[in-house]
Amino acid sequence: MTSRRNFMAMSAVAVAGTLLAGGTASAGDELEFPYNVAFTEKHPGHWTNKAGSHVPEVEVKNDTLIVRTPHPMSEKHYIVRHTLVDKKGNFIAGHTFAPTDEKAISRFKLPADSAGKKYYVTSFCNKHDLWVHKVKL
Numbered sequence: 001m002t003s004r005r006n007f008m009a010m011s012a013v014a015v016a017g018t019l020l021a022g023g024t025a026s027a028g029d030e031l032e033f034p035y036n037v038a039f040t041e042k043h044p045g046h047w048t049n050k051a052g053s054h055v056p057e058v059e060v061k062n063d064t065l066i067v068r069t070p071h072p073m074s075e076k077h078y079i080v081r082h083t084l085v086d087k088k089g090n091f092i093a094g095h096t097f098a099p100t101d102e103k104a105i106s107r108f109k110l111p112a113d114s115a116g117k118k119y120y121v122t123s124f125c126n127k128h129d130l131w132v133h134k135v136k137l
C-alpha cells in the first residue's frame, strides 16, 4: 500500500508540476488548466458534482495556511496529498496522507513575504484525481 500511495502522490505532484510549469500563461499571469486533467470548482470536468468534496478549502492563521478537503477518509477512497505551490510553479510544501488519517487537513508554514501573493493549493483523491484551488493571501 505504501508504494501505491507514494506512486499516486508522486503522480499528483508530477501532474501539478507539469501543469504549472508548462501551463499556458495568459493575460494577468494566470495559468490555464486543461479540462479533465486537473479540476477546479468552476471546471469539474467529467467529475460533475464532486467539487464540493474535493476542492481544498484554505484558512490562514498567523503564518500558517490550513488546508482542508471535506472528503471522507477510508482504505478504498481517500485524499492522498495536499500541496502548496506559488503562482510561478515553485513547490512550497506538501503533505501525504494515509487512508487511516481521520481527516484530510494539513498545515503549511507560509513564506515570510506571502501576504497579497497568489498560490495554488492542490488536493489529490485516489479515485477523483487532482483538484486545484487558487488563493490570494
Ligand SMILES: [Fe+2]
Residues within 6 Å of the ligand: 054, 071, 077, 078, 125, 126, 127, 128
Ligand atoms: Fe474522492
